[in-house]
Amino acid sequence: MNMLIPTLQHKDLLTLRDYTSNEILELIEFAAELKKPENKHLPLLQGKVLGMIFEKSSTRTRVSFEAGMLQLGGHAMYLSTRDIQMGRGETIADTARVLSGYLDGLMIRTFAQKTVQELAENSSISVINGLTDDYHPCQTLADLLTIYEKFGSFKHKKLAYIGDGNNVAHSLMIGAAKMGMSFTLACPAGYEPDAEILAYAQAEGTKTGADITVTHDPIQAAADAHVIYTDVWASMGQEAEQAERLKAFEGFQVNEQLTTHADADYIFMHCLPAHREEEVSTAVLEGPHSVVFQEAENRMHAQKALLVALMGK
Numbered sequence: 079m080n081m082l083i084p085t086l087q088h089k090d091l092l093t094l095r096d097y098t099s100n101e102i103l104e105l106i107e108f109a110a111e112l113k114k115p116e117n118k119h120l121p122l123l124q125g126k127v128l129g130m131i132f133e134k135s136s137t138r139t140r141v142s143f144e145a146g147m148l149q150l151g152g153h154a155m156y157l158s159t160r161d162i163q164m165g166r167g168e169t170i171a172d173t174a175r176v177l178s179g180y181l182d183g184l185m186i187r188t189f190a191q192k193t194v195q196e197l198a199e200n201s202s203i204s205v206i207n208g209l210t211d212d213y214h215p216c217q218t219l220a221d222l223l224t225i226y227e228k229f230g231s232f233k234h235k236k237l238a239y240i241g242d243g244n245n246v247a248h249s250l251m252i253g254a255a256k257m258g259m260s261f262t263l264a265c266p267a268g269y270e271p272d273a274e275i276l277a278y279a280q281a282e283g284t285k286t287g288a289d290i291t292v293t294h295d296p297i298q299a300a301a302d303a304h305v306i307y308t309d310v311w312a313s314m315g316q317e318a319e320q321a322e323r324l325k326a327f328e329g330f331q332v333n334e335q336l337t338t339h340a341d342a343d344y345i346f347m348h349c350l351p352a353h354r355e356e357e358v359s360t361a362v363l364e365g366p367h368s369v370v371f372q373e374a375e376n377r378m379h380a381q382k383a384l385l386v387a388l389m390g391k
Contacts, residue, residue: 091216109380109383112386126152129157131185140187152389174205178202183203184201185206220376220379232257244271301340311327
């Protein structure tokens with residue numbers, strides 16, 4: 079094997095703030111190599127065990143990590159908080175110290191970012207943020223891999239995110255800024271991204287030449303965009319706000335009319351699951367510009383690269 083395994087300065091992935099532009103690019107390039115059919119079953123993590131703690135339900139996160147570990151020759155262990163003592167009052171710090179003695183790495187999909195941070199601070203093994211209410215860095219690594227496969231680079235590209243300024247938007251704007259890709263988020267008033275995260279992304283963008291902006295006009299965001307991206311309008315835990323959000327997001331659906339403003343060779347992306355005819359029309363989701371299922375598959379490839387970089391040494 080002549081592939082260069084990326085070297086990461088941090089033992090964990092809590093947010094993409096942890097990584098430099100070069101580290102992210104190395105992960106993406108490594109993921110592209112691991113995706114090649116001849117490299118599908120390289121035993122780079124032979125005998126290694128990844129623990130996976132879930133406080134939120136999952137399709138893509140669980141299956142992609144579990145399948146990826148198996149393909150790398152390792153094992154992934156599903157740990158529901160209903161089944162471990164953390165769900166019955168054992169402290170996060172104690173859980174982290176105990177699991178560090180059993181496992182080679184730990185992924186958690188949870189609510190509070192501070193839970194992931196506390197796990198990492200008290201673990202001697204690598205901790206991966208599989209999703210929190212604030213960030214979704216593994217999704218963004220897969221998204222960047224998908225954009226890289228389509229365009230070959232990030233410079234002089236524009237990503238338009240239409241929808242809620244949520245965890246997916248936060249990680250995407252950081253990833254775009256670090257890779258030098260301009261990013262415009264269009265959302266209704268009151269649904270803007272976190273101001274501190276936006277300021278961080280804009281500061282990163284000044285270093286890489288990426289323009290990071292927020293607007294309330296989806297047409298302005300979509301204008302000449304190479305990538306149009308959306309997510310559900312009500313994320314997990316916001317179901318009670320569904321009716322209110324449906325009203326607030328009227329006019330923000332990604333449909334054939336909106337995409338006429340994008341670059342002729344644009345791609346449509348969605349982290350899934352999608353609510354057809356809400357945030358996106360079926361015509362766009364199933365249309366020739368859609369790469370959502372390639373993007374979903376890339377969760378596994380990007381995470382395999384991350385797992386090897388963190389656990390393979």
